[in-house]
Amino acid sequence: MATEQPKIQELTLEDVMGDRFGRYSKYIIQERALPDIRDGLKPVQRRILYAMNQDGNTFDKAFRKSAKSVGNVMGNFHPHGDSSIYEAMVRLSQDWKLREPLIEMHGNNGSMDGDPAAAMRYTEARLSKIAGEMLQDIDLGKDFVVKNLKAQETKAKIG
Numbered sequence: 001m002a003t004e005q006p007k008i009q010e011l012t013l014e015d016v017m018g019d020r021f022g023r024y025s026k027y028i029i030q031e032r033a034l035p036d037i038r039d040g041l042k043p044v045q046r047r048i049l050y051a052m053n054q055d056g057n058t059f060d061k062a063f064r065k066s067a068k069s070v071g072n073v074m075g076n077f078h079p080h081g082d083s084s085i086y087e088a089m090v091r092l093s094q095d096w097k098l099r100e101p102l103i104e105m106h107g108n109n110g111s112m113d114g115d116p117a118a119a120m121r122y123t124e125a126r127l128s129k130i131a132g133e134m135l136q137d138i139d140l141g142k143d144f145v146v147k148n149l150k151a152q153e154t155k156a157k158i159g
Helices: 013-033 043-054 066-076 082-093 129-135
Strands: 103-106 124-127 145-147 154-156
Touching (some): 043 124, 066 082
Antiparallel strands (some): 103 124
């Protein structure tokens, strides 16, 4: 039996980096940066709504610290940093950016003039009533969810 020689490719760093970066860029644009046409939400926004709903942080209950919701989302569904999650949560609460805000927030959630929101430790949030309507059928079937990164919990999906 002949032993196979390892296949070594002679590639320039420029070619390898260009190819890998191109693939990564396409993934980021398709999977994280653009809203889905079916519901108008980015994946992080969908994960925030799903996590808050699962946690019972709904319009008919008391507000909870935003940091708690952000930590829940980051720990279970979106391991990309707390600042991106909180910024997405704040955007979902801004009535000058959305016709119907999906999150109600107590505290400074920014302004139309571009002032930033207060730190998440100072604000409180819960799902709005319309977000509750959007999510009312989420538990009806397994078509709504897929396993999360650790395969320990489910996360929202569409389509």
